[in-house]
């Protein structure tokens with residue numbers, strides 16, 4: 351950062367302030383994390399300078415020897431981590447990875463069945479204003495009103511009636527284990543292909559604390575920067591028979607030159623994910639989420655599906671007389687950063703919402719554990735119970751800052 355500060359003090363100052371924000375606040379947005387110094391370095395590495403269109407051994411530019419090596423390494427590490435037959439490590443983002451699967455597997459107008467966005471799904475699973483909802487005919491399944499967990503019988507009913515060509519499972523805000531085997535059975539019953547989008551839970555899968563979808567699915571996509579704690583981007587895994595179609599859908603189908611510095615960062619992150627330390631980290635994410643959930647429930651906060659099996663929970667804040675937007679804003683004033691999120695059967699629009707989503711990956715990366723979870727739960731409760739009390743938030747923010755100082759994000 352020294353070179354930036356010397357050459358461009360304006361950007362330098364913004365970055366210093368961002369470092370301070372990330373250090374002094376409890377980052378509890380479920381899709382965010384702190385990458386390791388090695389991954390951070392790789393993302394700003396020399397490989398940003400090169401075009402490497404194509405694939406290892408089949409590039410369109412000269413000078414790609416080192417790029418072939420790093421991309422092949424990322425591929426072989428990802429294959430080993432997930433047990434996948436084929437992996438493409440070039441997608442720039444999770445959205446593009448999903449787009450590539452649809453391009454490879456479907457024709458415009460084909461039918462997709464996926465989880466409703468307002469019950470935990472993702473934009474790229476068929477939202478009307480997203481490419482997915484514009485190019486394909488989409489139907490949706492959701493959660494049961496009673497349990498707020500996926501109603502697999504309902505998924506089966508809809509699938510039999512709608513006859514999708516592709517079923518998408520996986521979510522952005524679903525706190526429970528996803529039963530991939532059950533989804534496979536449903537897909538087989540209606541002759542559909544199956545894709546799992548494990549953007550959120552990929553780290554948990556690698557760490558052995560969530561079932562692995564790879565053996566059940568035709569395609570699996572994931573971002574690399576959430577629980578997986580890698581550089582920003584995504585990968586696509588698939589069965590061998592789809593390998594060429596997927597590779598062609600990525601390049602030249604939807605992307606030009608791969609972001610090779612990000613691919614280097616993916617290789618580094620996958621190397622980290624192979625360590626026993628990473629498995630323990632994933633266990634701790636889930637343990638922390640459980641403890642936090644139990645503490646929040648104990649203090650009278652309603653959690654969707656009454657808890658969590660993974661790294662996140664969704665809290666209904668309507669009982670406090672506020673919406674999710676207000677809850678996220680006042681929590682941020684107290685140094686606790688979460689996002690507003692619709693909850694199942696929400697009466698409020700996505701711009702307001704009745705809920706917030708809370709995640710433990712980033713605070714677990716800092717080394718926080720059970721004691722800190724209990725403390726954080728008590729702060730969340732106090733802030734939500736007294737939304738008009740600004741002084742309370744100022745006081746809690748000071749406590750948050752003190753706690754964060756004990757858990758540095760990047761020690762010098």
Ligand SMILES: Cc1ncc(COP(=O)(O)O)c(C=O)c1O
Nearest residue numbers: 443444445472521522547549573
């Ligand atoms: C389930 C799921 N799929 C896909 C994506 C999209 O990833 P990106 O933001 O990298 O496009 C997200 C992002 O939050 C996600 O939660």
